[in-house]
Amino acid sequence: DVKVTQSSRYLVKRTGEKVFLECVQDMDHENMFWYRQDPGLGLRLIYFSYDVKMKEKGDIPEGYSVSREKKERFSLILESASTNQTSMYLCASWSSNTGELFFGEGSRLTVL
Amino acid sequence: DQQVKQNSPSLSVQEGRISILNCDYTNSMFDYFLWYKKYPAEGPTFLISISSIKDKNEDGRFTVFLNKSAKHLSLHIVPSQPGDSAVYFCAASKGYGGATNKLIFGTGTLLAVQP
Numbered sequence: 604d605v606k607v608t609q610s611s612r613y614l615v616k617r618t619g620e621k622v623f624l625e626c627v628q629d630m631d632h633e634n635m636f637w638y639r640q641d642p643g644l645g646l647r648l649i650y651f652s653y654d655v656k657m658k659e660k661g662d663i664p665e666g667y668s669v670s671r672e673k674k675e676r677f678s679l680i681l682e683s684a685s686t687n688q689t690s691m692y693l694c695a696s697w698s699s700n701t702g703e704l705f706f707g708e709g710s711r712l713t714v715l
Numbered sequence: 716d717q718q719v720k721q722n723s724p725s726l727s728v729q730e731g732r733i734s735i736l737n738c739d740y741t742n743s744m745f746d747y748f749l750w751y752k753k754y755p756a757e758g759p760t761f762l763i764s765i766s767s768i769k770d771k772n773e774d775g776r777f778t779v780f781l782n783k784s785a786k787h788l789s790l791h792i793v794p795s796q797p798g799d800s801a802v803y804f805c806a807a808s809k810g811y812g813g814a815t816n817k818l819i820f821g822t823g824t825l826l827a828v829q830p
Contacts, residue, residue: 607758634813638820643724645822646759646804661817693758702747702811704818706758 606630609694609707616714622681624710626694634697635677636704637661637669639690646693652677684714718742719807721821729829734792736824738805741786745807749818750779750790753802762803763790795828802826 610625628635636651638661648661650669658669666688670678677696681688694707720739728734738748746767751759765772765779765788772779778791792799802823810816 612756636817640753643822645721646806646820648817651817695758697813699811699813702764702813703749703761704751704759704806706751706760708758709756711756 607694607696607705607707609692609710611710612708613711614713616684616712618685618714620684620714622684622712624679624681624692624694624712626677626679626707627675628677628694628696628705629675630696630698630705631674632696632698632705633674634699635671636695636697637667637677637679638693638695639663640693640709641690649679649692681712684712686714688712689714717822718745719805719819719821721803721805721824723824724822725825725827727827727829728795730797731794734790734795734799734826734828736790736792736803736805736826738788738790738821739786740788740807742807742809742819743786744809745819747808747811747816748779748781748788749806750777751804751806751820752799753804753823759804792826795826797828797830800826800828 637649638646652671692710695704749764750762753759805821806818808816
């Protein structure tokens with residue numbers, strides 16, 4: 604079974620803090636994604652990565668950056684957290700065999 | 716511009732009855748569609764998919780119907796069970812998906828199956 608692991612399930616941070624969300628997948632997938640989920644807005648794509656050191660902006664990249672130094676790891680960075688970044692963050696990796704996105708369990712971030 | 720729309724935020728169904736979740740899309744280039752299910756505090760999990768060469772795909776209690784001319788798809792769950800209570804997301808892409816053909820998700824429908 605594909606496993607996508609997000610390092611933190613729940614985080615509480617203060618406005619202005621730097622936040623790192625880590626994601627690791629174990630299936631050697633090239634494509635990885637970061638989404639955020641908000642009520643009434645569904646899943647919105649923040650950033651994605653084709654491969655190591657490759658990254659592309661999604662639909663809502665403002666206030667975020669990413670890092671992909673190793674194939675299995677894709678990190679989302681909030682340089683200076685703001686209250687409107689309180690959300691559920693979901694990492695996913697994509698299987699070219701099945702066309703399926705595999706999601707991690709999510710990281711619930713609260714910014715005070 | 717919401718390219719994938721789920722106009723019903725919530726749906727309540729009695730156990731044993733049929734649940735029908737609807738999804739509309741605006742981009743006629745979309746040719747691959749998926750449904751994901753999400754429980755609270757968990758990541759979404761893949762449920763069923765359909766490509767535009769088909770108009771129906773079935774997997775156990777779950778059937779997805781695609782009407783290309785109406786740009787509409789629906790997910791039927793028969794019979795509905797309390798464990799089906801979750802948020803259901805419809806997603807679409809041009810091509811098979813991945814970074815080249817990103818999945819576009821709808822806003823989700825919360826299904827509540829009453830015992």
